[in-house]
Structures are given as C-alpha cells and as structure tokens.
Amino acid sequence: MKQKVRKAVFPAAGLGTRFLPATKAVPKEMLALVDKPIIQYGVEEAIAAGIEEIIIVTSRGKSAIEDHFDTSFELEASLEKKGKTALLEIARYCASMAKIAYVRQSEARGLGHAVLMAKELVGDEPFAVLLPDDVIAGTVPCIKQMVEAYEDVQSSIIATQIVDGPAISAYGVLDGKAVEGKPKLFDVSGMVEKPKLEDAPSKNAIIGRYILTPAIFDKIENLTPGAGGELQLTDAIKGLLETEKVYGFSFEGIRHDAGDKLGMLQAMVDFALKRDDVGPGFRDYLKSLSL
Numbered sequence: 545m546k547q548k549v550r551k552a553v554f555p556a557a558g559l560g561t562r563f564l565p566a567t568k569a570v571p572k573e574m575l576a577l578v579d580k581p582i583i584q585y586g587v588e589e590a591i592a593a594g595i596e597e598i599i600i601v602t603s604r605g606k607s608a609i610e611d612h613f614d615t616s617f618e619l620e621a622s623l624e625k626k627g628k629t630a631l632l633e634i635a636r637y638c639a640s641m642a643k644i645a646y647v648r649q650s651e652a653r654g655l656g657h658a659v660l661m662a663k664e665l666v667g668d669e670p671f672a673v674l675l676p677d678d679v680i681a682g683t684v685p686c687i688k689q690m691v692e693a694y695e696d697v698q699s700s701i702i703a704t705q706i707v708d709g710p711a712i713s714a715y716g717v718l719d720g721k722a723v724e725g726k727p728k729l730f731d732v733s734g735m736v737e738k739p740k741l742e743d744a745p746s747k748n749a750i751i752g753r754y755i756l757t758p759a760i761f762d763k764i765e766n767l768t769p770g771a772g773g774e775l776q777l778t779d780a781i782k783g784l785l786e787t788e789k790v791y792g793f794s795f796e797g798i799r800h801d802a803g804d805k806l807g808m809l810q811a812m813v814d815f816a817l818k819r820d821d822v823g824p825g826f827r828d829y830l831k832s833l834s835l
Contacts, residue, residue: 547669547670549594549671549672549691549695550594550595550596550597550669551672552597552673553599553601553671553672553673554583554601555649555659555675556571557603560575563805572803575802575808577808578816582679584612584638586674586676586678587613587641587642588641590672591641591642599645599646599647599666600644600646600647601647601648601649602647602648603649613642615639620635620636623635647661647662649661653774653775654772654777655777656767656775656779657774660764660765667758668758670756672690672755672756674687674752678751678753678800678802679802679815680798680800681797681800682796686703686795689728689793690755693755694755696726699757700754700781700784701755702718702750702753702754702790703751703753703754703793703795704748704750704794706748709741712747712749713738713740714738716749716750716778717736717744717745717747718730718734718745718792719733719745720732723791727794729791729792730793733785734782734785750778751799753795757784759787763780766783767783813830
C-alpha cells in the first residue's frame with residue numbers, strides 16, 4: 545500500500561549567528577520577509593502540499609516561534625475593539641493555520657540530530673523536512689511537487705538545483721544519473737559535502753527540502769559523530785543508499801537563501817515586488833535609484 549506524506553519537520557534550533565545582532569534575542573526563523581517571518585513561508589508551503597501535521601524542532605530562546613503560531617488574546621481583543629477586522633483575520637490565521645507540535649533540541653549536534661529529535665512525533669511513516677532558511681517561490685509549492693513525486697516512487701527524495709562554478713563548494717552535491725522518462729528525477733548513487741569545484745561529481749546541489757522514509761532515524765542513530773559531536777543528515781542519507789533508493793528532484797521555482805544577508809535582501813526584493821499592496825510603489829522607488 546502506498547504511503548502518504550502527512551507530516552513535516554522544521555529544524556529551527558540554530559543560533560542564527562550570521563544575523564547578529566538581530567538574532568541575539570530574536571530567533572532567525574522569526575526575521576521578517578516583508579511582513580511574515582521566514583518560517584511561516586515554509587509552513588504555508590507545507591500546508592499547500594497537503595501536510596496535516598507540522599513538527600518544529602526548537603531550542604532555548606525560541607519561544608517567539610511558539611508564540612507566533614499561538615492565540616494572542618490581548619492582540620485579538622484590541623484589534624476587535626478597534627474594528628480592525630482585516631488585521632484580526634491575519635492574527636487569527638497564524639494561530640489556526642496548522643496543527644503544530646514542538647520538540648526541543650537541548651544541544652546543537654547537527655541537522656541530523658535535529659531531525660532525530662522528531663522521531664517519536666513522526667512515527668513509522670514518510671515525512672518532509674523543510675529548512676526555514678530556504679524560502680522557495682513557485683507556482684506549485686516545492687514540497688508539493690516533491691510529495692507528488694514521492695507518491696510515484698515511494699522513496700526518499702532530496703530537492704536539488706543546478707549550481708555552476710565555484711559556488712558549488714558551498715553545497716552538498718549529488719552523484720548519480722538522470723532517470724529515464726522522469727526528467728525531474730535524479731537517481732542518486734552518492735553525495736559529497738562541499739567539494740572543491742574540480743571534485744564535484746555533478747552540478748546538482750542539495751537544497752533544504754527533503755522527503756525521507758522513517759528508515760532515516762536508524763541511520764542517524766548509528767552515525768559516528770563528526771566534528772563537534774555533530775550528526776549530519778547527509779551522512780545518514782548516504783547510509784540509506786545501502787538499503788533503498790534515494791532520488792534527487794529538480795523542482796520548479798526560485799530559491800532564496802534567507803539564512804544569508806545577501807540572500808535575505810534578494811528575497812525581500814523578489815517577494816515585495818510580487819505584492820499587490822507594496823509592489824507598485826516599491827518598483828517605482830527602485831526605478832528612481834541611481835545605481
């Protein structure tokens with residue numbers, strides 16, 4: 545019987561040091577992209593893919609994430625009293641948009657460890673992983689494209705995009721070959737973490753969207769910790785290759801690295817220009833600049 549992807553895990557326990565001092569007291573996942581925190585874009589993407597349960601892996605100092613997706617009685621009462629119905633609907637939407645559970649990662653031990661923290665909540669079923677830093681805009685949400693592909697192949701899937709030149713050294717890179725008759729799929733035979741340009745096995749860089757089978761948890765638990773005691777998700781996925789198929793997936797859409805200052809600024813421009821409320825005025829402002 546084919547399994548459906550019903551749950552999504554959001555690792556959100558990192559310190560966000562690249563955005564200091566803004567992230568000294570505010571979780572990086574709560575930094576605003578126009579008027580929404582970046583993690584909300586990912587949650588909305590998951591909901592649009594038919595995901596029924598959201599699992600957010602947090603750590604100390606991340607209570608603002610839980611507050612954002614919770615009811616704010618004082619705020620709602622104030623908006624209702626002032627007759628600000630549009631804003632009231634926005635506030636209520638944040639608290640009702642999804643069924644969300646939280647689990648704490650008590651120490652920073654890598655992305656693989658963060659995913660492992662969700663094991664009990666995920667159970668014995670396939671699940672999605674979305675890294676909030678990667679904000680992807682597309683006509684069809686990226687994770688929805690991947691869910692549809694999973695329903696066909698019933699195997700773990702990693703989002704990938706082509707990266708040319710030396711920039712490939714900032715990514716995990718997939719090795720393998722295209723799947724005949726399925727142009728978006730890439731049959732993975734291996735992967736290399738942040739290779740030199742001349743050592744990269746392909747141009748297929750790993751992006752922060754995954755669909756994983758529950759077998760990944762055993763692979764993470766049996767990993768030998770790396771530098772700093774970290775358990776890396778890519779190492780666990782390499783282990784999966786010993787027992788089951790893993791595919792790369794070339795998604796349609798534009799990906800922004802909102803965990804990087806320049807990437808966040810580029811995302812801000814892209815998303816703002818697409819907005820009906822601020823887009824026209826922002827476009828006029830950009831045209832007025834002497835660059």
